[in-house]
Amino acid sequence: MHEESRDVARRRLPAASLLAMGAALVVLAGYLVLVTTGRPAAGHESAGTTRTYYIAADSVRWDYAPTGSNGITGQPFDDVANEFVAAGPERIGSAYVKSLYREYTDRSFSTLTPRPAAWEHLGFLGPVIHAVVGDRVRIVFKNNLDRPASVHMHGLKYDKGAEGAPYADGSTARQKDDDAVPPGAIYTYDYTVPERAGPGPMDPSSVMWMYHSHTDEVGDTYAGLVGPVIVTARGQARADGTPRGVDRELVAVFQVSDENQSLDLPANLAGLPAPPDPEDEGFEESNLMHDINGYVYGNQPLGSAPGEGMTVRAGQHVRWYLMAMGTEVDLHTPHWHGNTVLANGMRVDVTSLLPAQMIVADMTPDDPGIWLFHCHVNDHILAGMMTRYQVLP
Template sequence: MISIRYRWWLPAAVSLATLVAACGSNTSAPGDQASSQPTVRTYYIAADEVTWDYAPSGIDQITGLPFGMMETPYVVRAPHRIGRLYRKAIYREYTDSSFRTIKPRAANDRYLGILGPIIHAEVGDTIKVVFKNNATRPYSMHPHGVLYKKDSEGVAYRGSTSAERMGGAVPPGATYTYTWEVPERAGPGPNDPSSVVWFYHSHVDDQKDTESGLIGAIVVTARGMARPDGTPKDVDREFVTLFDIFNENQSWYLQHNIDTYAPLVKGPIKAEAIPLDEQGAFTLNGSGFVDTNFKFTINGYLYGNGPLMTMKKGDRVRWYVLAFGNGFNFHTPHWHGNTVLAANQRTDVLNLAPAQMMTVDMVPDNPGTWLYHCHVSDHMHAGMSALYQVDP
């Protein structure tokens, strides 16, 4: 059973089209139990400032070799470049409203990397997010797809009351509760699989907030198709993968990162904003200060440095594939070793535009450790690659 759903938006968040291809039926494995009553699902999520490592192993995990000349500008610190460590703000889940204890990520979820916790819900549920801003500047949580009142939109703009504006820019140290309803129109359509994916992200300054790292996923399962924890009962493994060129030049923490890791940098040269290759042709891969602050990542990791995504042959695997960011964020996710069916055509490559979300079902039949990467050549060579493993 393989299916896919496309969504993409103009800046005004107008849906252009939904392309759907689905096959099979929603069947559950023995012992699966669906959630039968609407539930209030409460999450305790904070914006935390951390030191993020884009390549924690210090090597190219795709090749198993030390970084070469092409990779070095993106991951190795030098007097005039920052390297692989950056201050960022990320969403982290806590155990309760005291926000004293971070909720440990399950081993199977560590691949999420820079993404916030997956917020699961079933159609008919209510999501309550108790949000604590542990960062040093105002942030928020804005959801896509679900139903909310103005005070839970997570964006402050003309037409908002002073009370509603509080949720659009939560001050450092403050706590705010968002309430999001999950109606039928937030869940799967008639030809969708049993669950679909939406973004959530900070929206005080949409670009700078997300380039700084504040982004996550909401997964909505059809009514009657969810386990008690909100996950779809007809799926064995879920994966959320974000293809994003993080532009650290637009991060709120750029100056901190310069002062900490590259103090000799006094300011980027204007020409560096137009990356050129050795022959002077336009390229996304450059070696100047500005260029090396573009991080071509999957879940915030470069060159396969994220935790290995694992599954078993024959598992019902659901991939939620996302893209975000600026106009360069057109991506072509490609799975080696297994295929998907998109718009009634079998393929192993998808097409993602900025702020687009896709849901893909796969039943892997080919054991091994396989490459998963963006097939845009510049993106792949700059580090947008990961690995997934199918066990026999």
């Protein structure tokens, strides 16, 4: 029985008939309340599913422009783009050593979980974690890097042993193990998903959170250790945790990825034939990758069928989860050509993000075509913070 119909049943049960049941039925009535509300008994935070993810921090070579050309213009890169993407003896170009969260099939961390076509657009982001209010989430984290790293979760509930951030917080020694997982080690982070981790009164049926490494927060996140979380309201989710009635979920993280501040900068410098002074202004500028999910200048895979890449079908309920990361230059204004969205209860085709801000925007596209989706900040447009999405008839 769906939760909505349970609630209807509860409302229709007349109070008088409950009284008439008599004292002998008090226990049964208590049981009925539990059944009709679908809520767990007092003292138990979760009666839902435990969702376990095996996620490692891996050192990966990531190319922000794998097609080698400008997907927006359909032309070779121009001089402005080449300031960021062209490699040379003193320039790293578009491909960097990065540290990324990657999903594995089990605790042996020997087999990567293949990323389905619907999530290929995540690019360099970690795997999406889905949960429903009432669930538990477990992340078995392996650090395959040569330096400590962690998982710090937003939104979900955790104790000091799963916060993943070292600071003077009165933690016991055991509760410090999560803060900086040593190279080669495995640590298990446990979370619950109470009501306050799910949609609020003004939210749609699911909300976005994120996880990121917080051992060296700035250096870790610029290295790429960031991933999305989606929490669906109780009673409104499919078995896989995705919101019912939503045909397609798309995640877009806007960021000026400052590779100068990435903890992988030494590895990237070591790969250059003639490494420049890392404080050279032109070199620093060349390492500011203005990306969406790790792609610049329209290099995100577009896909050709609904459910692939950034392709949807007209009339579908498409839910966009948007986030920014970074610093004071990371005020981004995502803009969709061709279609509008409902965000924060308002009809818009531009919304705004500050660092680590997360927004959900619902779209029912009615205008088929290949459309630009870009940050509307002029400097960011020139530097390549642009991608495309496709609406098929």
